[in-house]
Amino acid sequence: MKASDFHVPVACAPRLRPEGPYGLLPRALPIREVCRENYRILTFVLDDDLPEARPGQFVMVWLPGHKEAPFSLAYHRPIALTVAGVGPLTKAMHRLGPGDVLWLRGPYGHPFTPESGSQHPLLVGGGYGVAPLAFLAEHLRAVGQQPVAFIGGRTAEDIIGVARLEALGVPVFVTTEDGSKGEAGLVTHPVSRFLAEGRGDALYGVGPHGMLRALARLAHTHRVPAQLSWEAYMGCAMGLCGMCEHDGVLLCVEGPVRRVIP
Ligand SMILES: Cc1cc2nc3c(=O)[nH]c(=O)nc-3n(C[C@H](O)[C@H](O)[C@H](O)COP(=O)(O)OP(=O)(O)OC[C@H]3O[C@@H](n4cnc5c(N)ncnc54)[C@H](O)[C@@H]3O)c2cc1C
Numbered sequence: 001m002k003a004s005d006f007h008v009p010v011a012c013a014p015r016l017r018p019e020g021p022y023g024l025l026p027r028a029l030p031i032r033e034v035c036r037e038n039y040r041i042l043t044f045v046l047d048d049d050l051p052e053a054r055p056g057q058f059v060m061v062w063l064p065g066h067k068e069a070p071f072s073l074a075y076h077r078p079i080a081l082t083v084a085g086v087g088p089l090t091k092a093m094h095r096l097g098p099g100d101v102l103w104l105r106g107p108y109g110h111p112f113t114p115e116s117g118s119q120h121p122l123l124v125g126g127g128y129g130v131a132p133l134a135f136l137a138e139h140l141r142a143v144g145q146q147p148v149a150f151i152g153g154r155t156a157e158d159i160i161g162v163a164r165l166e167a168l169g170v171p172v173f174v175t176t177e178d179g180s181k182g183e184a185g186l187v188t189h190p191v192s193r194f195l196a197e198g199r200g201d202a203l204y205g206v207g208p209h210g211m212l213r214a215l216a217r218l219a220h221t222h223r224v225p226a227q228l229s230w231e232a233y234m235g236c237a238m239g240l241c242g243m244c245e246h247d248g249v250l251l252c253v254e255g256p257v258r259r260v261i262p
C-alpha cells in the first residue's frame with residue numbers, strides 16, 4: 001500500500017489552521033509599525049484586520065520559545081496591541097520591529113457593550129489598561145453617547161493614550177499619584193466627583209484589580225451600571241483549562257468584561 005492510497009478528499013481533511021474566532025492555532029501576522037508610548041510600553045500595529053472584534057475583547061499572542069499570553073485589542077482595523085514589557089514574552093516582543101511576526105489567535109472574550117439609556121459614560125483606565133479605551137470611545141460615540149475619559153498613573157511618565165482620545169473629541173482627565181501631571185491622587189477621585197455631581201451615568205473600567213474594585217463600589221454608591229475588565233492568568237482562552245478562574249467565573253469566556261448592576 002502506498003501513501004497516496006490514504007489521500008483524504010479536501011472536503012474531509014482536518015482543518016489544521018482553522019480561521020475564525022475560535023481557531024485553535026495562531027496565525028503569523030507581520031508587524032507594520034511599532035510606536036513607543038512611554039519608557040515601558042510599546043504599541044504594535046499589525047498588517048491585518050479583525051473586523052468582527054469588539055472593544056474589550058482580547059487576542060492570545062505567541063512567540064516561538066515563549067508561552068502564549070492575552071492582550072486587549074487597542075484597535076481592530078488594523079489590529080493594534082499596546083504592550084508593557086514586564087516579563088519574558090513581552091520583553092521578547094519589545095525586541096521586534098516592522099516586518100517581524102507575531103502569532104495571534106482570537107478575538108476572544110466578552111466585549112464592552114453600550115449601556116442603553118446612557119448619554120455620558122465615564123471611561124477609566126490605569127497603566128496599559130488605557131489601551132482599549134479609544135477603541136471603546138469610538139464605539140460609544142457611534143451610538144450617540146458622549147464619553148469622558150479618566151487616565152491614572154503613578155507619575156507623568158506612566159500616562160499614555162491621551163492624544164488618541166482627544167483626537168476623537170473625548171475630554172480627558174489625568175491623575176498621577178505623585179502630582180507630576182494632572183490632578184494629584186487616584187483616578188477614582190475625579191470619577192467619584194463626576195458621579196456625585198450627576199455628570200456620569202455609566203462606568204467602564206480597565207486596569208489593576210484595586211481600581212476595578214473601587215469602581216464597583218462607586219457604581220453601587222451612585223447606582224450606575226459598570227462594565228469592568230478583569231485580568232487573570234490565561235491558558236486556553238476557550239473555557240477548557242480553568243486557569244482564568246476568578247470569583248467562580250472563567251474570565252476567558254464569561255469575561256474579561258463583567259457587568260456590575262447596582
Ligand atoms: C484579558 C487580558 C488582557 C490583557 N491585556 C494586556 C495588554 O493590553 N497589554 C499588556 O501589556 N498586558 C496585557 N495583559 C497582561 C499580559 O497578558 C501579561 O502581563 C503577560 O503574562 C506578560 O507575559 P510575560 O511573559 O512578558 O510576563 P510574565 O512573566 O507572565 O509576567 C510578568 C509579571 O506580571 C505578573 N502577571 C502576569 N500576568 C498577570 C495576570 N494576568 N494577573 C496578575 N499578574 C500577572 C506576573 O506575576 C509577573 O510578576 C492582559 C491580560 C489579560 C488577562
Ligand code: FES
Pocket residue numbers: 233234235236237238239240241242243244245250251252253
Ligand atoms: S483560560 Fe482556560 S478556561 Fe479560561
